[in-house]
Amino acid sequence: MHGALDLDALYQASYRRLVVQMYAICGDLVEAEDAVQEAFVTAIRKRRQLEAVANHEAWLRTVAVNRLRSGWRHAAVVRRLQPRVPGSQAAVEVGPDHVALVRALAGLDAAGREVVVLHHLADLGTAEIAAELGIPEGTVKSRLSRARARLAALLDEREEWERA
Structure with missing residues (x-):
């Protein structure tokens, strides 16, 4: 070339x-x-x-x-x-609900997915998330709200698909 x-x-x-x-x-x-x-x-x-x-x-x-x-x-x-590595070396069990949740989380934008995981899986408050991500707490709250709404819709779609 x-x-x-x-x-x-x-x-x-x-x-x-x-x-x-x-x-x-x-x-x-x-x-x-x-x-x-x-x-x-x-x-x-x-x-x-x-x-x-x-x-x-x-x-x-x-x-x-x-x-x-x-x-x-x-x-x-x-x-x-x-x-x-300290702690148990047992494999983590991943059931169908976990797979569905991860798939639904993948449907969120990266910013939304990040705040949802930090809030609901890491048990951090909005102020802690804001500090960790270096963004205003209000931004965390709005991202969390939008992400929860989108996540609920994605999980509802999954349930409808499984019933069909």
Whole structure:
């Protein structure tokens, strides 16, 4: 590719091939897709560096493989240190109600989801949330109100869908 690098064309030409290669390396399709996506995000951030290399796909492949290796190193550290974490090591049980709640929370905007979780799951008051997030308490209250209304609607939709 001479001249300006066309990232869209590069993506179209190499995304699938890179995912297949990363999948063959790691054996996990989601992890492979994440690695390739992160390689393209890095390409956007480091466009000049990418433009300077002769083989753009090889550069992306190197970034994706490095991402996989980094993940493996992190997982090894977690496995090694996990026994030292205080408290019970029992797996958390996740029932259908919890899954439904998490799915409904995903339907909220990030700001709303954050205040709902801090208020209802972390048991923080609105003043504590405001201090933690560095925003006015009134903003916390309005976000909480809007998020609760949206959450109620999302959970009602779920119940209607299950009855159908």
